[in-house]
Amino acid sequence: MDRWQAMRIFVKVAETESFTETARHMHMSAPAVTRAVAALEDMIGARLFVRTTRSVKMTEAGARYLDDCRRILSDIAEAEAAAAGSYATPSGTLAVTASALFGQMHVLPIITEYLNTYPTMRARAFFVDRPVNIVEEGIDVAVRIGHLPDSGFTAIKVGTVRRVVCGSPAYFEKHGVPATPADLRNHRIAASTSAWASPEWRFxxxxxxxxxxxxxxxxxxxxxxxxxxxxGLTRVLHYQIGPALLAGDLEIVLAEYEEPPLPIHVLHPEGRHAPAKVRTFVDLVVSRLRANRLLN
Incomplete structure (x- = not known):
């Protein structure tokens, strides 16, 4: 008999305080239970129970070993469940959130790719420029830009974004290029009133x-x-103007004065025991966002 099974038998004997009851619960013979416990005692070199004709009581060593056995058996069960679940078929509805423009530009194509891969799945995309309470609003996966507060959720970094000042080549030809942040006071500014916008631009x-x-x-x-x-000029996150930069419609200025970039994380609350729909989508979105040149 392997040690894992012997530990299971030992835990059940400790709970029932009876070799006979343990045998009944585990569909074994009473002598087989006795042999398993004796073999375990031989392996660890300590008595686990004091046996009399009327009772079975744990020794001090047995009480300490019981806590360790329960923890080890729990870890084994969790590992087996995770391994078995990795091959499960995703099912149900997947709820994903991200900021509005980032979600439309970079997350939505991944969601549709996912749905093409798993045609029985459904998805709900929630793209808003405000913090979303993942648990209260029933979100499975969130893509967040910025530094994360401690939450206990699983967070996987997939890239970074920069806050950049930009304008068109025609504007710079007519009005000049700002050399320092202070020069922005001499330029026409169009600003967004989005969630992170502030009248104080930090560099x-x-x-x-x-x-x-x-x-x-x-x-x-x-x-x-x-x-x-x-x-005029504006300040946005650089992924938002990626197509315009590639087309030459916009240019970034004051790059040497930029603050450190903001991290992008894929976030989910389920940890390693997440259902198959979450694990498979997280694998896909992490792979696609890390491969996106505009986000690195």
Whole structure:
């Protein structure tokens, strides 16, 4: 008999305080239970029970060993469940959240790819520019930009984003390129009123500039369109202007003054015992976001 099975028998004897009851629960003969406990005692070199004709009581060594056995058996059961579950078929509805523009640009294509791979699955995408309570709002997976508070959730870093100041080549040709953050006071600024927006723009070397935007818009798409049109400068996260940068419609300035980039994490509350729908989506979204050149 292997040690794992012998430990299971020992735990049951400790709980029932009876070799006969243990044999009945585990569908074994009473002599087989007795032999298993005796073999375990021989292996560890200590008596686990004091046996009389009327009772079975644990020794001091047995009481200490019981706690260790329960922990070890629990770890084995969890490991087996995780291994078995890794081959389970995803099912149900997957709920995913991310910030609005990031979700539309980078998470939504991954969700549709996932649904193509698992056609019996359904998904709910929740893209908003505000903190989402994952547990209360029934979210399976979140993609978060920024530093995370301690939560006990599983968090996997997949990339970084920078806050950048940008404008169109036509604007810079007409109005010049700011050389320092302080020069922004001499330029037309279009600013977003999104969740993280602030009138104080912070830069490296502890430089701060209070911005008085001439134009305020409630979406990042609007200020980006304004900058592409050559009206003025704006400040956004660099992934938001990736296509415009590649097309040459926008250029980044003051790059040497940028603050350290913000991390991007894939977050889920289930830990290693997450259901198959979460594990399979997390594997996919982590792989795709880490391969995205705009996020690294």
């Amino acid at each position: 490296a070397r502890d430089q701060r500039v209070t911005i008085t935007p001439i134009l305020q818009c409630n979406t990042n798409e609007a200020v980006i369109a304004t900058a592409k049109g050559g009206w």
